[in-house]
Amino acid sequence: MVDLHIQHRTIYRYRYPVTLGPHRLMLRPRENLDVRLVTSNITLTPGATLSWANDVFGNAVATATFSQPSDTLVIESVAQVVLSAAAYPVFPIAASAISYPFRYSDDEWGDLGLLTVQQYPDDGGLRAWAEGFIARNPTDTLSLLQDLSAGVAQSVTYQVREDEGTQSPSQTLSIAQGSCRDLATVFVEAVRSLGFGARIVSGYLHDPTQILVGSANAGSTHAWGEVYVPGAGWITFDPTNGSMGGANLIPVAVARDIRQAMPVAGSFLGATNAFQGMSVAVSVTAR
Structure with a gap:
């Protein structure tokens, strides 16, 4: 059994402020017999309203809606999970x-x-x-x-x-x-x-x-x-x-x-050359 801290940051950069469309976020760890979710938090810059739902597969999906233009979008997910999966599992096959x-x-x-x-x-x-x-x-x-x-x-x-x-x-x-x-x-x-x-x-x-x-x-x-x-x-x-x-x-x-x-999916309204680039940083560390 191991206690893990997960940090997942995605940054989108634009040459000038753009209008951000709704973004679909799948970042909340999924609990099962081997994974227990302790905490999960998503923060966005610029600020956004998050609405949550479960999709047809039971995944937790957040939809972020933005009210102001921005030249940068930062999506940061921080979670803590307890992983107890066996290294050498035995499966009770029928x-x-x-x-x-x-x-x-x-x-x-x-x-x-x-x-x-x-x-x-x-x-x-x-x-x-x-x-x-x-x-x-x-x-x-x-x-x-x-x-x-x-x-x-x-x-x-x-x-x-x-x-x-x-x-x-x-x-x-x-x-x-x-x-x-x-x-x-x-x-x-x-x-x-x-x-x-x-x-x-x-x-x-x-x-x-x-x-x-x-x-x-x-x-x-x-x-x-x-x-x-x-x-x-x-x-x-x-x-x-x-x-x-x-x-x-x-x-x-x-x-x-x-x-x-997909962890993050969304759109923006702006000139075709507005998008400048994106970066993703992930860390999974034992506490």
């Missing part, structure tokens, strides 16, 4: 799902819905790639998922990408490089192609040893995947590091597609 292929119950299949459907065009290449990890028929379900996660890490070199958007899985596998969100998308789409229900997770990576892939200093924003397995529920896989379990991960949002889990 007997019916220990071996792959297995069948979800009618209720599970209906409730998982689009989380079982690939979100990116696939000519069959991704499914063929994923099937290459099936050792035998039937095969051990958890081993298959572990091998797929490790396979993504072995097939794709991690690369920091500052530009927005996510590569398609076929593009990521073709060029063999991508950011954590690209690797997470490959993994989630691959397991969906095999019939699993899966979702994307965005949040933070806690790396006090500074040896994990995708970390900057002791922490950074990160993206990974979760797969629904009967009995065990949602199992965490970090394909960037080829690992399983949430021992170093603090979730903020879960979604069908990574585009639904």
Whole structure:
């Protein structure tokens, strides 16, 4: 069990004052069996009115509305969480799902819905790639998922990408490089192609040893995947590091597609050359 302090600051700069449109913020850590949220606070400069709601996935979403123009926008989120995820978790998978292929119950299949459907065009290449990890028929379900996660890490070199958007899985596998969100998308789409229900997770990576892939200093924003397995529920896989379990991960949002889990999204009204740049600073430290 570790007590973590998370600070996430985003700064937008403009050449002259602009009118800021509503901004959608997904910055509040998401509680689960392994993560307990102690405090969470968001401050904005210039000041804004925050309204809160839960989206369709149960994520906490804040909408910020501004009343005055500004040439700078600072969004700062500070949170404290207690992370108790085991380093080597044991999952109580139902007997019916220990071996792959297995069948979800009618209720599970209906409730998982689009989380079982690939979100990116696939000519069959991704499914063929994923099937290459099936050792035998039937095969051990958890081993298959572990091998797929490790396979993504072995097939794709991690690369920091500052530009927005996510590569398609076929593009990521073709060029063999991508950011954590690209690797997470490959993994989630691959397991969906095999019939699993899966979702994307965005949040933070806690790396006090500074040896994990995708970390900057002791922490950074990160993206990974979760797969629904009967009995065990949602199992965490970090394909960037080829690992399983949430021992170093603090979730903020879960979604069908990574585009639904952006930490900050908004607009401004001003000249086309008004935007000057942005910077993001994240720290995740043990208290």
